[in-house]
Each structure stands twice: as structure tokens, then as C-alpha cells.
Amino acid sequence: MARDSIPGRSLALGTTVTLVTLLVLIPLAVVGLTAGGMSGERLSAALLSPRALAAFRLTFGASLAAAALDVVLGTYVAWILVHYRFAGRPLLDALVDIPLALPTAVTGIALATLYSAHGWAGRVLEAHGLHVAYTALGVGLALAFVGFPFVVRTVQPVLATLPVDLDEAAASLGADRSTTIVRVTLPLLVPSMLAGFALALARALGEYGSVIFISGNMPLRTEIVPLLIVTRLEEFDYQGAAAIATVLLLASFGLLLAINTLQRRLTVARSGT
Amino acid sequence: MRNKTLAAFFAVFFVALSPLAARADTADSLLNVSYDPTREFYSAYNDLFTKYWKAETGQSVSIKQSHGGSGAQARAVIEGLEADVVTLALAYDIDAIAEKGKLLSPDWAKRFPDNASPYTSTIVFLVRKGNPKHLHDWNDLTRDGVAVITPNPKTSGGARWNFLAAYSYGLRSNHLDDAKARAYVTALYKNVPVLDSGARGATTTFTERGIGDVLLAWENEAFLSLREHPGSFEIVVPKTSVLAEPPVAVVDVNAKKHGTEKLAEAYLRYLYSPAAQQLACDNGYRPRSISAYAHCKTHFPQIDLVTIASFGGWQTAQARFFADGGVFDQIYQPH
Numbered sequence: 001m002a003r004d005s006i007p008g009r010s011l012a013l014g015t016t017v018t019l020v021t022l023l024v025l026i027p028l029a030v031v032g033l034t035a036g037g038m039s040g041e042r043l044s045a046a047l048l049s050p051r052a053l054a055a056f057r058l059t060f061g062a063s064l065a066a067a068a069l070d071v072v073l074g075t076y077v078a079w080i081l082v083h084y085r086f087a088g089r090p091l092l093d094a095l096v097d098i099p100l101a102l103p104t105a106v107t108g109i110a111l112a113t114l115y116s117a118h119g120w121a122g123r124v125l126e127a128h129g130l131h132v133a134y135t136a137l138g139v140g141l142a143l144a145f146v147g148f149p150f151v152v153r154t155v156q157p158v159l160a161t162l163p164v165d166l167d168e169a170a171a172s173l174g175a176d177r178s179t180t181i182v183r184v185t186l187p188l189l190v191p192s193m194l195a196g197f198a199l200a201l202a203r204a205l206g207e208y209g210s211v212i213f214i215s216g217n218m219p220l221r222t223e224i225v226p227l228l229i230v231t232r233l234e235e236f237d238y239q240g241a242a243a244i245a246t247v248l249l250l251a252s253f254g255l256l257l258a259i260n261t262l263q264r265r266l267t268v269a270r271s272g273t
Numbered sequence: 274m275r276n277k278t279l280a281a282f283f284a285v286f287f288v289a290l291s292p293l294a295a296r297a298d299t300a301d302s303l304l305n306v307s308y309d310p311t312r313e314f315y316s317a318y319n320d321l322f323t324k325y326w327k328a329e330t331g332q333s334v335s336i337k338q339s340h341g342g343s344g345a346q347a348r349a350v351i352e353g354l355e356a357d358v359v360t361l362a363l364a365y366d367i368d369a370i371a372e373k374g375k376l377l378s379p380d381w382a383k384r385f386p387d388n389a390s391p392y393t394s395t396i397v398f399l400v401r402k403g404n405p406k407h408l409h410d411w412n413d414l415t416r417d418g419v420a421v422i423t424p425n426p427k428t429s430g431g432a433r434w435n436f437l438a439a440y441s442y443g444l445r446s447n448h449l450d451d452a453k454a455r456a457y458v459t460a461l462y463k464n465v466p467v468l469d470s471g472a473r474g475a476t477t478t479f480t481e482r483g484i485g486d487v488l489l490a491w492e493n494e495a496f497l498s499l500r501e502h503p504g505s506f507e508i509v510v511p512k513t514s515v516l517a518e519p520p521v522a523v524v525d526v527n528a529k530k531h532g533t534e535k536l537a538e539a540y541l542r543y544l545y546s547p548a549a550q551q552l553a554c555d556n557g558y559r560p561r562s563i564s565a566y567a568h569c570k571t572h573f574p575q576i577d578l579v580t581i582a583s584f585g586g587w588q589t590a591q592a593r594f595f596a597d598g599g600v601f602d603q604i605y606q607p608h
Binding site for chain 1: 344345348425428467469470474478481483595598602605606607
């Protein structure tokens with residue numbers, strides 16, 4: 001019913017397909033084609049070496065953990081920004097976007113300086129036996145930092161437009177504050193939290209600049225997939241670089257597709273009831 | 274064909290990213306694409322050269338500079354950055370421009386004296402003031418509890434010189450036994466807690482973040498660190514090291530296109546002049562001209578230096594040590 005209620009569907013579809021092809025599909029296809037010419041043996045050497053596997057584990061593990069942390073922190077900050085009025089709120093609101101504006105190398109150098117053994121935060125943490133800089137934890141931290149704004153910015157507008165009468169209805173039916181949050185508010189937020197999670201995850205999987213400064217880049221331990229790609233390029237091994245990039249792309253695409261599908265189902269289910 | 278397509282894609286990517294991708298398309302301007310630590314030297318040299326050229330020919334010229342990791346710079350030139358001349362950290366990187374980019378002749382190293390390296394450098398140790406861990410030579414670096422800072426040879430040209438300096442020590446102290454030399458570098462890299470992606474990054478890790486007991490550094494970078502942090506560090510000179518020969522070359526195809534062949538040739542040729550040799554010396558590079566040492570602000574200690582030729586040249590060394598699955602990768606094989 002909704003399908004043709006607005007005119008210009010084929011024109012819109014045409015421009016969209018053209019733009020997506022030019023901006024996304026062609027560059028991606030070139031990457032895939034470059035890798036496509038490799039023999040099976042070289043392909044498995046490039047992708048299945050212990051070093052490559054360790055890098056894939058680290059990149060996907062740290063990215064998922066960072067995105068999950070971002071969902072918790074981001075939703076919390078969005079909650080505060082929407083529900084409370086306090087001095088400096090506009091300032092906090094603007095600060096949230098800073099990780100997007102900072103050049104990633106600046107982020108990486110700042111984090112490494114802060115969390116290394118002699119750094120301001122690192123000194124305190126190391127005293128408690130917690131090593132952040134040059135460990136997988138540091139990789140996760142950098143990824144959480146760059147992904148954080150995505151969750152805040154997807155949850156915040158949804159939270160701001162939630163109808164107050166739902167809260168009031170819940171309260172009138174005898175729900176206390178925490179029950180209202182858990183049973184009424186949070187379920188309504190889940191689609192936007194998932195969207196934020198997907199964006200933060202996508203950003204984390206490809207992140208290079210901010211991570212290499214704090215990761216220490218040790219093979220098998222703290223080497224991320226994008227660094228492996230750069231290493232292959234350094235060796236003028238474009239095919240090897242493209243093979244790793246293709247796997248990263250396909251896996252990312254699969255994850256994002258799954259999350260987006262889940263999010264759409266949830267949204268449809270909600271609006272249906 | 275596929276490589277070309279991808280190369281074109283990366284070319285667009287790099288040119289869009291590089292703020293210094295300005296094209297030198299008139300005959301009175303040059304683009305010199307160089308590596309990281311030469312920034313200070315070449316900005317002084319450009320002044321010297323433009324004055325000389327003006328006096329010689331009456332022509333005013335402008336020289337643009339681009340700096341970055343040596344390998345990344347070579348790739349940028351291959352993929353379309355229109356350098357008239359390149360002044361990089363390793364012959365291997367210029368070989369790549371000749372081989373993959375076909376932008377200059379493969380015998381480029383014979384076009385200027387001394388393997389086309391107008392100045393040289395070597396690898397020394399930078400340690401903390403007072404040398405608290407008593408590090409005097411290569412064998413001290415593999416002791417328990419010594420943390421060595423050196424960048425990743427897979428991504429840094431300087432780090433490859435570091436690796437080869439260590440390997441040559443391993444060979445020479447073990448009657449040229451390759452297995453023992455490998456054992457030595459393996460033990461050394463066990464003491465490396467962080468592999469920064471570039472030489473400047475490693476220097477920052479050591480000097481600003483206080484990580485590690487010793488930094489394996491370009492000699493000119495070590496001098497620079499001493500000047501920038503007076504009283505914090507000292508240089509330890511090992512008994513043996515490598516003779517690092519950073520080479521220069523005219524990128525023929527680009528120079529011809531821009532009509533800058535004569536200018537580019539003269540720009541590099543003048544690096545061998547007494548005035549330029551003096552300038553290199555003052556900036557911490559070892560000059561080729563013996564007489565330049567006499568008036569130099571920098572004191573260069575005597576070190577027994579091995580050349581890249583003893584490893585069979587860069588092509589051989591790269592394939593054996595730094596290629597995928599090479600000696601360096603084997604250090605990090607899981608056991």
C-alpha cells in the first residue's frame with residue numbers, strides 16, 4: 001500500500017543504485033577482483049596463517065566488545081543528556097562528537113600517552129596490575145572511544161521523542177520507576193541501541209589510525225587486521241592485502257546485515273502491537 | 274590489468290589524502306618526495322640550492338617537499354604522486370619505483386657517485402641518562418629485563434636497518450653462523466615490548482612515554498633527541514653497526530613530463546658539493562666528503578660498519594629477511 005503512495009519511485013531507485021554503485025560497489029568490486037586472481041594456496045597462506053587468524057580474532061573480538069561497551073555507556077550518556085538539565089549540558093552534548101572530529105592519529109597518540117606505564121592514567125592502573133597500553137585491552141579502549149558517539153547519537157533522538165504518557169500509564173498501573181525503565185522504556189530503545197551498536201562495530205572493524213599507537217603491534221598478540229593489510233601493501237603485495245580486506249568486508253557486511261535485519265524485525269514487531 | 278585498476282584506485286586515494294600532492298608542472302619547480310627524518314635537512318638544503326641555482330642560471334626555482342614513511346612514499350610515487358626527485362631511506366624503495374612503476378631506469382644507483390647516496394648514517398643506541406642498565410654493545414640488549422624499542426621492519430625502512438645491524442652483529446660474533454645469528458635476533462626481539470609502525474613513533478614511545486631502556490635509532494635522529502631533551506638521554510655507540518645509505522634519484526618519467534630534467538639532475542648533483550656536504554654533516558648525516566668532517570658541528574664516532582652489499586643488496590635482503598614468511602616473520606612463529 002505504502003509502496004507507490006509517493007511518485008518518482010523508479011527515478012529514486014535509479015539514482016540510488018547509481019550512487020551506491022559509484023561510491024561503494026565499484027571500489028569494493030576492485031578489491032574483490034584483485035584478490036580473486038590468487039591461487040588457493042596463496043589465499044590460504046594469506047588468510048589462514050596463525051598470524052592472520054590471531055589478527056582476525058583480535059579485530060572482531062575487540063570490536064564486538066568495544067561496540068557492546070559503547071551501547072551501555074552511550075545509552076547512559078544519552079539518558080542523562082535527554083532527562084536532566086544541568087549547567088554545562090550543551091558542553092557535554094558537543095563533547096560527545098569529539099571522537100568523530102579528532103584525527104585518528106591524535107586519538108591514538110593521546111590514548112597511548114595517557115595509558116602507558118608512565119602516563120597519567122596508566123600509572124594508577126599499572127599499580128593495580130592492569131596493563132592497558134600495548135595490550136588487547138588498549139585496542140578495545142581505542143575502538144570504544146571512536147565508536148562511542150554513534151550510540152549516543154542514535155539513541156538520543158529516540159529517547160527524546162518517547163511519549164511521556166507511556167511512563168505515566170505504567171506508573172498509574174502500579175509500576176515503580178525501575179520497572180518502567182526495564183519493561184517500558186528500554187524495549188522501545190532496543191532498535192536504536194542496535195543501530196548504534198552496528199555503526200560502532202563497523203567503525204571499529206576498519207579502524208587503523210587510533211589503534212596502531214596504543215596496540216604495540218606485536219604479531220600474534222596485538223596486531224589488528226587493518227595493520228596486516230598495510231603490511232601487505234608495504235610489501236607491494238596488493239593481492240594479499242585485497243584478500244584480507246575482502247574477508248574483513250564480507251564478515252563486516254554479514255554482521256551488519258544480521259544486526260540491521262534484527263533491528264527491523266524488532267521495529268516492525270513494536271509498531272505492530 | 275587488475276593490479277593497474279587497483280593501483281589507479283589507490284592513486285586516487287593517496288592523491289586525495291596527501292596535502293603535499295601538489296604537482297610540480299612548471300619547469301621552475303621541483304617536488305622532492307622524501308622520508309621522515311630528512312625534513313630539517315632538506316628545508317635547509319632547498320634554501321642553499323635555490324641561491325646557488327639563481328647565481329648560476331639567474332632562474333628562481335621553488336622546491337616542494339613531501340615527507341612520510343619511506344615505503345609509503347615510494348608507493349605514493351608509483352601510484353601517481355608526481356615527484357621529480359625521490360630521496361628515500363632505502364635503495365629497495367627506489368628499486369620498487371623502477372620495477373613496479375617503470376618511472377626510472379633500473380640502474381639509477383649508478384647515475385650519481387657513491388651508490389647515489391650523498392650522505393650516510395648508521396644505527397646507534399639511545400639510552401637513558403647515566404645508562405642505568407649498563408648497555409654498551411649489542412650483546413647487552415638480549416639480557417633479561419632489558420626492554421628494546423625499535424619499530425616494525427614490515428612497515429618501517431629505518432627498522433630494517435636496525436634489524437640488519439643486529440643480524441650482522443649476530444653473524445660476526447658467531448663466526449658467520451646463520452643459525453646463531455637468528456638465535457641472537459630472536460632473543461633481541463623477545464625484549465621488544467612494542468613494535469611501532471614508524472621510526473618517529475618509536476622515538477616518541479621511548480623519549481616521551483618513557484617506555485624501554487634503549488632505542489635503536491638512526492644516528493641523526495639520536496642527535497636530534499639529544500638536542501630536544503637535553504640532559505635526559507645519551508648515545509651509546511656499539512662496536513659494529515650498518516652503513517645506512519639513503520639514496521637519491523631523478524624520477525625520469527615525471528621530470529621529462531614537467532620539463533625539469535636538468536633542474537632535477539642539478540638539484541641532486543649539488544648534494545655532493547662542499548657546501549651541501551657541510552650542511553648534511555651539521556644535520557647529523559655522515560658526509561661522503563672527508564674534508565666536510567673537519568668543520569662539522571657534529572662529532573661522529575668511529576664504528577665498524579657493514580654495508581648492505583654484504584647481505585647481497587636490498588633485493589636479496591628484503592626477500593630473505595622481511596618478505597612474508599621471511600626471517601623476521603619466523604621470529605614470531607608460534608611454538
